[in-house]
Amino acid sequence: MLEDLLKAADASDVVDAPPFISGTWGGEGPPLERTGPYLRRTVSRATTSTTAEIDTALQQAGRYAEQVASLAPAARAQILETASRTASAHRDRLARLLALELGKPLKDSRTEIDRVASTFAVCAAEARRIDGENLPVAGWNTGIGNTALTYRAPAGVALAITPFNAPANLLAHKLGASFAAGNTTLVKSPPQAPAASAAVVAVLLESGMPHQAVQLLHGGGEVGAALCAGDEVSVISFTGSAATGAAVARAAGAKRLALELGGNAATIVCEDADAESAAALCARNGYSNSGQSCISVQRVYVHRSRFDTFLDAFTAAVDALVVGDPLDEDTDVGSMVDEDAAERVVRWSKEAAGLGARVIRGGTRDGATAAPTIIADPPAHASVVVHEVFGALVAVIPFDDFDTVLDACNASRYGLQAGLFTYDITRILTAWRRLQVGGLIVNGSSNYRLDHVPFGGVKDSGFGREAPRWLIDDYTVVKTLMLRGLSVWGEHRELPKENT
Template identity: 40%
Template sequence: MPYLKDTYPLYLNNKAEQPNSDLEVTDKFTGEVAFRVAQADAATIDKAIAGAVHAAEPMARMASYERKAVLDHCVRRFQERFDELAYSLCVEAGKPIKDSEGEVTRLIDTFRIAAEESVRMYGEVMPLDISERAKGYEAIWKRYPIGPCSFISPFNFPLNLAAHKIAPAIAVGCPFVMKPASKTPLGAIIMGEILAETDLPEGAFSILPASRDGADLFTEDERLKLLSFTGSPGVGWALKAKSGKKKIVLELGGNAAVIVDSDADLDDALERIIFGAFYQSGQSCIGVQRIIIHEDVYDRFKAMLVARTKGLVAGDPKKRETFIGPMISEGEAKRLKDWIDEAVEGGATLLCGGTRDGNMLEATLLENVHRDAKAINEEAFGPLAILQKFSTFDEALAEVNRSTFGLQAGIFTRDLFKMFDAWDRLEVGGVVINDVPSYRVDNMPYGGVKDSGLGREGIRFAMEDMTEIRNLVIRRT
């Protein structure tokens, strides 16, 4: 297996620094300290923001081919360090090794897309002579980088979700400061190590693990022009309230639903729903939490789901046969176990799973969950899925929309009219037909409505958020 060092630095204004080794990062399966990382204090964060301000003009003046060269370099280096990136993710996040390899592949895809998009910063010529008073006038607009950006990334996809902030920032020419999740900082640190090999202007990037208490500058400092946060809804909306005048992009939580209609291919739906519900122990904001099944196929599909769930292999994420690894912490596993117990005490039926050992929680299926239970209304963010029954398609759509969240929804149906009806009526950022809401390709617009956030990620769409339109009006006569 690849070698992990005992200590890792932070990156301040493009350079590695080791002021301390205060942040202990554990192997999420064994619970032992795997390595230590330097942690930034307020003074370090202040220096990073000052560096980003200083770098704003030279970053904006970089030619498109120069930005593309930086991103292409990252793609090559990620490919060369593929096994190291996958193994470090497996250790620090507890993500099964095959899934870790899949995330490294997505990291590479994301930077490759950004490299392609970096030379496509198009504008538009607009005629303005829409009335007599504007005769002889025309306009040209194009996009300019917004300036220094602040990024806060989560623990569950520490490579790819950091990439969805870093790569578009480089593509448009925005310097940035990033706070990776304290439980899983290594992926971002390795990205910093690779970026430090390039000719980016000094101050173009800083990657700074920091305690939540010491990281207010990431949110409140007025020198920063954009905050992009991915994480829990409670934290995200609180940060928005403190962020002042800067632009905000929030990628928050969900309790995603999938509808299984009576005409669905149940064998196909089974494999995709099992993946969507229990991939990386359900720790995904678009993980399948609610399975809404037509009454005509409910009993049959329930039996299929229970049998398949019971057969999932749980254990050491470093073993290739493992599908269910540990949750990120024992506290999170206990929190979700309490929700499961609360649901059962309220009348729910436990179909399988429901037991916990440390931060290992069995893949769990429930049915007949009370409509007020946390397990069905809040974001589970763990290996739990809830079965529900519906009679009419209108009823199923209404149940999806009952949630305060609105990230993505999935529908297994062969009915074209139902597909378009769902697309029009579901209050979500994306509808996925004949697959689970957990499906994402890294160039598509991705984000939610309601409590699930503001704005869209996906490289081109993030690039738009990280730029501002500047208009040029020309009087020709």
């Protein structure tokens, strides 16, 4: 299947991406066609999973769970290591598939596939580290004479629901960590990237993953809701919008959840920072993947003494970005996921201008391609400040007082990551303590992530942490063994008295 997917992408043909259920590629549901946002034609075709297919996948997952759990961690690790090498071997072809399906420039698409390979390698390493504890039960009088052991057991059936903006790497995180933990996994692909999702599943199957470990289903929210409600599902990992995350939680009921939701990321540039370097970095990270990242640079607060210098340098860096065909090697900014998303950038730019902000660049679109947009000094109640734009728009805002700007950052309903440019250690520690975010990037923008470092947010940005080691905690349960009357610890409550 992997070669079929990549061969079609190589030829720019429509890529057929069937579901994978009960060890077989293929489905009976209606077609789900994906229009490439830059090409404006059908680039991939999936098969929407039917109610019967969903029921079959859930039932089979319940049967498969014990089989997959019996696979030794070393065997899981070896498969994941092979998958890492397979992804690297097909790097350019997989990147082309992403570019066709999502309008993501080849530069960004190759980076994503590199991260897929890295993520699988990290998952392999974490599979080898799964362990347990010998608990210190004899440290309390009630535990004397006993031994208690724990180990982390597979949760059973995991459900992975992935978004469109990084469909390959985020699926690698969810599916890779779930398999490392010893689970069978149901995957619900994003409607915008069924072929990319099928390719990641095919990479793992080609690398030796047993078919019992994964099933892939396509469709919209109704498919996701049906899977979430399945009694067979033990844990759900979802990445997407806050609104959809709330719907997932409602459909799931009393299941374990790991939700990585939206963001409205802020970056602070203090007066002691190198404003020009900060501007260049924010320009690169603010428009990569057309700003379609939950940690993309959206709000940049710049100390007033450095505001003009930053804005001039930022504008020059944005002007140097190449906008155009995602399949062109020189392109920095391709298209957004669809025309509605690009229109949001246009609409919010007009709103900000009406509220007194300056639209320095952009505020226009050509189909689904939004021109990189710079909004200077919007008011605090403008949509570009309050809401998640998830697009090619950055707002640059002056500030005067550090404590006040921390409050402005925290005014958002989201709290995923923030950036801070300063060399003042007191400010760094103060921001780390006070900012209501899951992660703080110092001397970097909000849009920075290492796949082996915990990633997640607070407030409406969700809960749980996404990175293989931390996901494995969500994908496993602690099982305890109590050995009564058997102790590896000292058994006496007091030493016998000796005759002297």
